[in-house]
Amino acid sequence: MExxxxxxxxxxxxxxxxxESDRYVGSLVDAVSQVAIGPNIIILSxxxxxxxxxxIEKSGIFSLSILSKKVAPIVxxxxxxxxxxxxxxWDNVVKEIKDDLPYLKDALAKIRARVIDKKVFPNNTLFIAEVEDAFEYQQGGEPLTYRDYRNGFKEKVMTEFKATQNKEEKATPKAENAEKKWVCTVCGYVYEGDVPFEELPEDWVCPLCGVGKELFELR
Ligand SMILES: Cc1cc2nc3c(=O)[nH]c(=O)nc-3n(C[C@H](O)[C@H](O)[C@H](O)COP(=O)(O)O)c2cc1C
Known part of the structure; x- marks a missing residue:
């Protein structure tokens, strides 16, 4: 298979x-799609x-901020x-709270959805959700796509992220930093190669499960 x-x-x-009970949490996702109208049903993986x-499994409700092409890479x-x-x-971005859910202030549009069903796969959970509200649509703005991310935007994101990590490294005692490793969020593989993770080629993939660098995070 290709x-x-x-x-x-x-x-x-x-x-x-x-x-969550006392704070907001969030993640970047691309696996979202509208699959029905009247009622408006979306899926999120x-x-x-x-x-x-x-x-989300506990609260049964989530927000989506649709990103525009103008979003800052660090977001x-x-x-x-x-x-x-x-x-x-959410403490690191300009946010807006509505009905106790967080949104990016500069999003292209904002959506609140309630989970009505879910299906669990080995690596992913698929939520089926009904749109309860959609608002603040910035007519004329252009959505950022996953293709944009792969075709150049990702390099800007990596560069800015590396700069913030370097700043943190300078501010944090070495012993604490030494413990941070790039970990595959899909299979748990820990990268321990000699080449710094940020300098691995963009088409490098996890040797265990084959996903790209974007699915690694620093832990
Ligand atoms: C371009 C890109 C697309 C992503 N798409 C998804 C996705 O559709 N679903 C998902 O669960 N994670 C996705 N991720 C990974 C999560 O954003 C990442 O694992 C995040 O650290 C999870 O944060 P959390 O543990 O706070 O939920 C994506 C990451 C990137 C960089």
Whole structure:
């Protein structure tokens, strides 16, 4: 099978948000699609390792901020390259809270959806959800696509993320930093090669499960 053929499926990019008892959590996702109208039904696929997924299973409700082509690359890194287990991601962005769910202030549009069903696969959980509200659509703005991400945007994200990590490294005592490793969020493989992870070629894939670099996070 030509796995790369699947990249030809058009996906957008979204910041997913959810509420835990005392804070908001969130993740970058591309696996979202509207599959029915009247009622408006969307599907969302989350990796089983995602903390946001765990939170949605408990709360049954989530927000989506649709990203525009003008989004700052660091927003992608903030939500896609680290887990809410360790970071309060919503503290790092300009957010807007509505009905107790978080949204990116500058999103192209904002959606609130309630889970009505789910299906669990070995690596992912598929949520089927009904759209309860959709608002603040910025007419004329252009959505960022997964294809944009793969065709150049990702390099900007990696560069900005690396810069923030370097700053943190300088501010954090060495012993604490030494423990951080790039981990595959799909299979748990820990990268320990000699080449710095950021410098691995863009088409490098996880030697265990074959997913790309974007599905690794620093833990
Ligand atoms: C371009 C891109 C697309 C992604 N798409 C998804 C997705 O559709 N579903 C998902 O669960 N994770 C996706 N991820 C990975 C999560 O954003 C990432 O694992 C995140 O750290 C999970 O955070 P959490 O543990 O706070 O939920 C994507 C990451 C990137 C960089």
């Amino acid at each position: 796995e790369e053929a699947l990249y030809a499926i058009s996906n957008g990019l979204y910041v997913l948000g959810a509420k 989350c990796m089983n390792t995602s903390y946001t997924k765990e939170t 992608i890194a903030n939500f896609g390259y680290q887990s809410s287990r360790n970071v309060n991601k």
